[in-house]
């Protein structure tokens with residue numbers, strides 16, 4: 001990874017379905033369940049230790065599981081129900097005083113492309129849609145919901161080098 005790109009990063013933003021989860025939705029009566037990877041949770045702490053803000057950006061709304069996971073991990077931004085992800089991204093930049101080049105975004109599907117094109121570092125899980133894999137700076141080895149977030153954070157922290 002280019003260290004000049006990584007050194008600019010101040011915020012990591014993750015899509016939820018297909019990135020923090022494997023994209024499957026389990027319909028259990030009135031509830032919709034998803035599965036998160038514990039190792040990705042550790043990544044949030046690592047990112048914060050490296051001085052980076054962390055957030056999630058999802059077009060799906062009304063997901064108690066996502067809200068609970070976000071609260072447990074202490075995400076700085078929980079952007080859900082965002083049908084227009086590009087608009088939500090622009091709003092995030094304005095609100096936090098960030099440049100697009102200072103944000104890394106991980107997404108897995110077509111709806112993520114407008115944000116991936118703007119982000120300073122764009123990444124996709126190994127099992128992202130082909131159009132997305134072709135468009136991003138970095139295709140991760142790990143699939144969504146199986147360590148993709150962890151891998152990105154590990155790579156960024158490694159590129160940043162030891163904290164002086």
Ligand SMILES: [Mg+2]
Nearest residue numbers: 015017018108
């Ligand atoms: Mg997705």
